[in-house]
Amino acid sequence: xxxxxxxxGGQAVFGQVLADSILLGDGDxxxxxxxxxxxxxxxxxxxxxxxxxxxxxxxxxxYADHVIEQARIAGTAPNIPEKPDIGYxxxxxxxxxxxxxxxxxxxxxxxxxxxxxxxxxGRRGKHVSEAEAxxxxxxxxxxxxxxxxxxxxxxxxxxxxxxxxxxxxxxxWIETDVDLDALTTTVRLNGREVISFATNHMLFGVARYIxxxxxxxxxxxxxxxxxxxxxxxxxLQPGDFCEIEISSIGTLGNSVIxxx
Amino acid sequence: xxxxxxxxGGQAVFGQVLADSILLGDGDxxxxxxxxxxxxxxxxxxxxxxxxxxxxxxxxxxYADHVIEQARIAGTAPNIPEKPDIGYxxxxxxxxxxxxxxxxxxxxxxxxxxxxxxxxxGRRGKHVSEAEAxxxxxxxxxxxxxxxxxxxxxxxxxxxxxxxxxxxxxxxWIETDVDLDALTTTVRLNGREVISFATNHMLFGVARYIxxxxxxxxxxxxxxxxxxxxxxxxxLQPGDFCEIEISSIGTLGNSVIxxx
Numbered sequence: 001x002x003x004x005x006x007x008x009g010g011q012a013v014f015g016q017v018l019a020d021s022i023l024l025g026d027g028d029x030x031x032x033x034x035x036x037x038x039x040x041x042x043x044x045x046x047x048x049x050x051x052x053x054x055x056x057x058x059x060x061x062x063y064a065d066h067v068i069e070q071a072r073i074a075g076t077a078p079n080i081p082e083k084p085d086i087g088y089x090x091x092x093x094x095x096x097x098x099x100x101x102x103x104x105x106x107x108x109x110x111x112x113x114x115x116x117x118x119x120x121x122g123r124r125g126k127h128v129s130e131a132e133a134x135x136x137x138x139x140x141x142x143x144x145x146x147x148x149x150x151x152x153x154x155x156x157x158x159x160x161x162x163x164x165x166x167x168x169x170x171x172x173w174i175e176t177d178v179d180l181d182a183l184t185t186t187v188r189l190n191g192r193e194v195i196s197f198a199t200n201h202m203l204f205g206v207a208r209y210i211x212x213x214x215x216x217x218x219x220x221x222x223x224x225x226x227x228x229x230x231x232x233x234x235x236l237q238p239g240d241f242c243e244i245e246i247s248s249i250g251t252l253g254n255s256v257i258x259x260x
Numbered sequence: 261x262x263x264x265x266x267x268x269g270g271q272a273v274f275g276q277v278l279a280d281s282i283l284l285g286d287g288d289x290x291x292x293x294x295x296x297x298x299x300x301x302x303x304x305x306x307x308x309x310x311x312x313x314x315x316x317x318x319x320x321x322x323y324a325d326h327v328i329e330q331a332r333i334a335g336t337a338p339n340i341p342e343k344p345d346i347g348y349x350x351x352x353x354x355x356x357x358x359x360x361x362x363x364x365x366x367x368x369x370x371x372x373x374x375x376x377x378x379x380x381x382g383r384r385g386k387h388v389s390e391a392e393a394x395x396x397x398x399x400x401x402x403x404x405x406x407x408x409x410x411x412x413x414x415x416x417x418x419x420x421x422x423x424x425x426x427x428x429x430x431x432x433w434i435e436t437d438v439d440l441d442a443l444t445t446t447v448r449l450n451g452r453e454v455i456s457f458a459t460n461h462m463l464f465g466v467a468r469y470i471x472x473x474x475x476x477x478x479x480x481x482x483x484x485x486x487x488x489x490x491x492x493x494x495x496l497q498p499g500d501f502c503e504i505e506i507s508s509i510g511t512l513g514n515s516v517i518x519x520x
Contacts (some may be wrong), residue, residue: 055351083415090348156348163477220352
C-alpha cells in the first residue's frame with residue numbers, strides 16, 4: 001500500500017495512493033488513526049514530504065564503493081565503517097518531489113546527488129532485536145541526500161554541506177509492501193541513467209541499524225532512517241533534473257535551480 | 261518573563277511562571293497564541309521539557325578551555341574552531357528538570373555533564389544579520405549535554421555518546437528577559453560547585469551563530485541552539501545529583517541512576 005501526504009486546500013492530509021487517484025483522509029496511517037473522507041486525481045495532486053520526522057537519522061557511509069569514492073574526493077584513505085554509527089539530518093532541508101533543489105550562490109561545483117532508501121518507523125521501539133526490527137518499519141520512501149562536497153570535507157560538521165534548505169528531497173510517498181532484496185536504485189540526470197545498484201547491498205542493513213540504534217535510542221513512529229548511497233556522483237548544475245527511482249517504491253524527481 | 265511547559269492532567273500546556281505559582285493556559289507563547297486559563301502552585305507543578313524543537317542544534321566546541329580539555333582526553337592536538345559550524349542533537353534524549361539521567365550499563369567511567377546556555381528561536385528567520393539576530397530569540401533556557409567520552413572519541417558520530425535516551429536534560433523553563441553579558445553558569449555536583457564561568461565568554465556568541473546558520477538554514481519558532489560549555493568535567497556516577505544554574509534564568513537539576 002502507498003501512503004502520500006497531500007495538500008488539500010492548504011491543509012496537509014494523508015492519502016492512500018491508487019492507480020489514478022488518491023483517497024484522502026483524516027488521521028495518520030502510521031499510528032493507525034486514518035479514515036478516508038474524499039478522493040482526488042493522482043496526476044493533479046500536490047504531493048508533500050510524505051512524513052515529517054521527529055528525528056531524522058542518516059546512515060551516511062553504508063555502501064563500500066561510496067566510502068572509497070568520498071575518500072578519494074577528500075584525499076584521505078578509505079575508512080570502511082566497522083559498526084552502524086548513525087548520523088543526523090534536519091527537517092528544514094526537506095522538500096517534496098517536484099520542488100526545486102536550490103544551489104547556493106557560494107556552493108562549489110562539487111554539488112551532488114545521493115539516491116537513498118528511507119525506512120519510516122511505524123512504532124515505538126527500544127531494545128529491538130535484529131530478528132524483530134523490520135516489524136518496526138511502517139514502510140519505505142526515497143531520499144536524495146544532496147551534498148556540497150567542499151563544505152562536507154572542510155567544515156567541522158555536515159551542517160550546511162547536507163542541511164542547507166532544499167538539500168533533502170524525500171518522497172514521492174511511502175510504500176508499505178517491499179521486498180528489500182528485490183529493490184534496485186537508479187539515478188537519472190536529465191533522463192540519462194548515471195548509476196544503478198542493488199538497494200540492499202549495504203554494509204549494514206535496515207534491521208541491523210534499527211537493532212543497534214534502539215540499544216540506546218527510543219525510535220518513534222514517523223522517525224526516518226536514510227540508508228546511504230552507493231558509488232560516486234556527477235555534479236548537479238542549475239537547470240538539471242535529478243530523479244531517484246527505487247523499483248516497486250516509485251520515483252523522486254527534483255529540478256535544480258540557482259539561488260536568487 | 262518565564263515560560264514553563266507543565267503537565268496538566270496528562271496534557272502538556274504552557275504556563276507563565278510567577279513567584280509561587282504558574283498561570284496555565286492554552287496556545288503557545290512562542291507564536292503569540294497563548295491565553296491564561298487556570299493557575300497552579302509552582303512547588304507542586306510537574307515541569308516538562310520547556311519546548312519540543314523541530315530542529316535541535318548544538319554548538320559543541322564553543323569555549324576555548326573546553327576544546328583544549330577534550331583534546332587532552334582524546335589524545336589529540338586542540339583544534340579551536342575558526343567558524344561557527346553548528347551540530348545536531350536529537351529529541352529522543354530530552355528529559356525535564358527532576359527526571360533521572362540513566363547511565364547505560366555499558367558506559368565507561370567517562371560519563372560527564374556539560375552546562376550550557378540554550379537559545380530558543382522565536383520567529384522564522386533566513387539571512388538574518390548579526391545586528392538583528394537576537395530579535396529572533398524568544399528566550400533562554402539551560403541544557404546539560406551529557407556525554408560519554410569513550411563513545412564520543414571512538415564512534416564515527418556522536419549518536420550514542422550524546423543522544424542516548426535521557427542524555428539531554430533541558431529546563432527548567434524559558435526566561436525571556438536576559439542580559440547575556442551578565443550571566444554566570446555554575447555546575448554543582450551533589451551540592452558542591454565544580455565549575456563556574458562567564459556564560460557569554462564564547463568563541464562565537466548567539467548572534468554570530470544565528471546569523472551564520474541562517475545564511476543557509478531557515479530557523480523556525482521553537483528550534484533550540486545549545487551554545488556549548490566551558491572547561492573540563494568530573495565523572496558522573498549513579499546516585500549523583502547534577503545541577504546547572506545560570507544566573508537570572510534558573511536551575512536545571514537531575515539525578516543519575518544506573519540502567520536497570
